[in-house]
Amino acid sequence: MVAYSVVLSIILVIIWVGQTRLKKFKKLPPSPFPCLPIIGHLYLVKSPLYRALGKLSNRHGPMLMLWFGTRRAFLVSSPEAIEECLTSNDMAFANRPHLLAGKHLGYDYTTLAWSSYGDHWRNLRRITSLELLSAHRLHTLSSIRAEEVRLLGKKVYQSAMKDGTVEMKSMFFELMLNVLMMMIAGKRYFGDSVADVEEGRRFKEIVEETFKMMETTNVSDYLPWWKWIGGRELEKKMIALKGKRDGFMQGLLDEHKRKLVYVGESDGSKEEIKGKDDKKNFIQVMLMLQETESDQYYNDELIKGLMQVLLSAGTDTSSGTMEWVLSFLLNNPEHLKKAQVEIDTYVGKDRLLDESDISNLPYLRCIINETMRMKPPGPLVFHESAKNCVVGGYHIPRGTMLLMNLWAMQNDPKNWEDPQEFKPERFIGLEGSRDGYKLMPFGAGRRKCPAENLAMRMIGLTLGTLIQCFDWDRMSDEKIDMTEGKGLTMPKAKPLVAKCQPRQQAAKLLI
Numbered sequence: 001m002v003a004y005s006v007v008l009s010i011i012l013v014i015i016w017v018g019q020t021r022l023k024k025f026k027k028l029p030p031s032p033f034p035c036l037p038i039i040g041h042l043y044l045v046k047s048p049l050y051r052a053l054g055k056l057s058n059r060h061g062p063m064l065m066l067w068f069g070t071r072r073a074f075l076v077s078s079p080e081a082i083e084e085c086l087t088s089n090d091m092a093f094a095n096r097p098h099l100l101a102g103k104h105l106g107y108d109y110t111t112l113a114w115s116s117y118g119d120h121w122r123n124l125r126r127i128t129s130l131e132l133l134s135a136h137r138l139h140t141l142s143s144i145r146a147e148e149v150r151l152l153g154k155k156v157y158q159s160a161m162k163d164g165t166v167e168m169k170s171m172f173f174e175l176m177l178n179v180l181m182m183m184i185a186g187k188r189y190f191g192d193s194v195a196d197v198e199e200g201r202r203f204k205e206i207v208e209e210t211f212k213m214m215e216t217t218n219v220s221d222y223l224p225w226w227k228w229i230g231g232r233e234l235e236k237k238m239i240a241l242k243g244k245r246d247g248f249m250q251g252l253l254d255e256h257k258r259k260l261v262y263v264g265e266s267d268g269s270k271e272e273i274k275g276k277d278d279k280k281n282f283i284q285v286m287l288m289l290q291e292t293e294s295d296q297y298y299n300d301e302l303i304k305g306l307m308q309v310l311l312s313a314g315t316d317t318s319s320g321t322m323e324w325v326l327s328f329l330l331n332n333p334e335h336l337k338k339a340q341v342e343i344d345t346y347v348g349k350d351r352l353l354d355e356s357d358i359s360n361l362p363y364l365r366c367i368i369n370e371t372m373r374m375k376p377p378g379p380l381v382f383h384e385s386a387k388n389c390v391v392g393g394y395h396i397p398r399g400t401m402l403l404m405n406l407w408a409m410q411n412d413p414k415n416w417e418d419p420q421e422f423k424p425e426r427f428i429g430l431e432g433s434r435d436g437y438k439l440m441p442f443g444a445g446r447r448k449c450p451a452e453n454l455a456m457r458m459i460g461l462t463l464g465t466l467i468q469c470f471d472w473d474r475m476s477d478e479k480i481d482m483t484e485g486k487g488l489t490m491p492k493a494k495p496l497v498a499k500c501q502p503r504q505q506a507a508k509l510l511i
Contacts (some may be wrong), residue, residue, distance in 0.1 A: 041066045127286075128306060155171065159442040160470065176443075180310060293328070316489045329467075358464065366425065375484070380403060
């Protein structure tokens, strides 16, 4: 009788708890059926993820609640839902999910990309915005970008004169690495005038290994017990990569520290022997802050974390966009010709295009916007809710991972007429790289990409220069393969190889 009472009590408690939870979460967004035991909706995950999730949204609606193992994920793919997430609920969704990559490659979730919203994150954002990416800083370092683009043009010219063909993927990628490393550490690692070939080789290996690692889905992020079965190997690789990255960045810091000399006997302060303040690279600026601030906040780990975030976020995204733009133009030569005529008309043929010209080349900007609409550099944006909130009338519990499918939104016929057609003209008259919340390749809200200005300058300057100096064509009558490859930044599956012929003024302008 006692045992019967105990069992009955347990059953009643279970029913009561179930009813309470059902009542509490009755306004959760709809969830695709079936949600399997243990794995939830992981069986729906296919590559590329943004396309698989886009099909789910088309079938079930623009707001869905998914279960990836033990993680709850709120999938949104409409401008209205995303706007609500990033305006009235921007504070609630300002966190990042704690994934294993953030632990090992993000200095235990303390870098700008992985840190939770709060005082530390705001300070990192301030440092990045003021010390490297402010309009003033970008202007003072514009000569670096101009020189690197000129060297790229010279390299393309030499390849064109040799056999008329160029492989652009590696050229764009090495360009962005050189630009960012010149801004960060005053060093270039690719092309001519490379001071340390071995250091450049190590740097390239680390960068390539980092992007390869980020392409790999870590199952134990969603099924924690998986690491005890087969997930330890990936974690070991992350730990090894962390050591390589940390050692390389520390070497750059130590090299700059050796160039500091004591100049004041009274206060023991240090300063750089060379360079005016506005010409200093990022490491020099940060080391000066490290020396002058007394609270030890600007330690080596913070500086290395910022360096790694800038490199990871600023290379693959911009170089990939340039490759997509040129691919679209080769498949649509009438748009390429219009861009060339615009540049010839405004810039002329007696000087190279300059960054200051980009704002006066609206059609070039339309081409870039249309490319980022169709092939956004960040097709999926991950946030996490720090508190309970309401979106579209649905209850979103604290700790829910927010998945914003920008690719699905920007390729949805409900938002764009003929979304699969490359039509730069649709952006005529649009300022910037936003169209409300229908187009947001750099995100929005508190966690919007701080490097948008730098990216648009580099993409515009590089493509404008290549269009100004060369006539481009496909390798054959077949169109360029526009299939997407693996990766978080939507790379092309097949690297772009094209034919180009230097225009009459190219040699004079580039060499």
